[in-house]
Amino acid sequence: MPDDSGYHFDPDFIVDHLGDLGTGLLRTLAISAIGMAGALIVGALLGAISALRVPVARQLITVYVEVFRNTPLLVQIFFLYFALPETGLQLGGFTVGWLSLLLWGGAYNVENFRAGFEAVEGGYVEACRALGFPRLAAFRHVTLPIGARIALPSVTNILISVFKNSSFMVAISYPELTETAVNIVAVTFRVFEMFLAIGIVYLGLVWLMSLGARAVEGRFAIPGGH
């Protein structure tokens, strides 16, 4: 791509750095996978406690959710990485990576699951209770399977955001994919090649995840809609 400034696009350059980029991508996938799995579990568990209106626990969960939803993920990452050591808790880049993503995604998913559980028609649970099911059993057999399906599209959206936001770790110099690319750019100035390469990788993976999410949503769709 020659232009006025004399910049020449060099595709071989990407090939030369595939090894480094691959290592970075593996780190991106590692912190994303732990963060996504954790955000799913935390969201479902705390969302259920919240929907069941367990006293005290529900209020504590609300505080967690509101704090993490109403502050920037990047500032949360900085707090974990730069401020916690002051309190004697030193966390490495990898730990801050998956932990910050888990806490952030978890907070959004608590809301998604809670809303899903609360959207389940009251009559279903009442019928279940009338048949003699204890409260928890009614939740497990009725509210959970229906509510989780209602919550599914918003939950998968957040999980995909967790993957995209793993790139925020560039701010604490954890060498995931974006930080790896920025470091290569810093010594070689091959800006176009690098950002084109990782841009395609991120877009491709997001696209694949969206396809997967739609497939899962289709598989678990409530027959006849809701």
Place this chain on the structure above:
Amino acid sequence: MPAWVGPVADYLAGGLRETALLALVSIAASLLVGILLGALLTLPSKPVRAVVRAYVEIWRGLPIIIILFLIFFVLPIIGVRVNTFIAAAIGLSLWGSANVAEVVRGAVQSVPRGQAEAAAALGFSWTGRMRHVLLPQAARRALPPLIGLVVNLTQQTSLAAVIGLVDILEASQRSIERLTLSGGSTHAVPILGAVLAVFFVICLPLTMLSRWYERRLH
């Protein structure tokens, strides 16, 4: 109050001004461009929709930090000189407008089909149908998610720190570094805690407003 607090607070206030200005510019541009693109996505013309769809998919699909790096590093290479503020504003607006467009498209298409057909039968042009029939109804449905996007954009301004804008987050980092160099103690907990608190105080009322409005719609 310890002596370090005053100067740090002043410095953070300067950063907050940058943050607020960046948020306002990005929100305004995102809404303006996004509503227009969202309306275009409901046009019958396939080529128009394909072009807008590509824009939306690219800028929604990329991580925001990659968009900021793209703008910040790539624009100078093609001969466009921009400072960090403009680069951040462009990057956030690309991301924001793509997301607004998707919200607006969803809201317009959720208005029952018969409404547009009735307006067409009465002789309204596309712009007339949009302005007088579809957009006013879509606006009510789009409002809660749009407020959510405003909160999101406000929070994402902190990413401008990564490309070097002295916003509130970068100001806090520099304060922490300066305190470490001069006194040895970093005071990172109260300083970053204050940054979290500032965002929380701005975003929580908006989040609550969005939730309240959403509940009122149902």
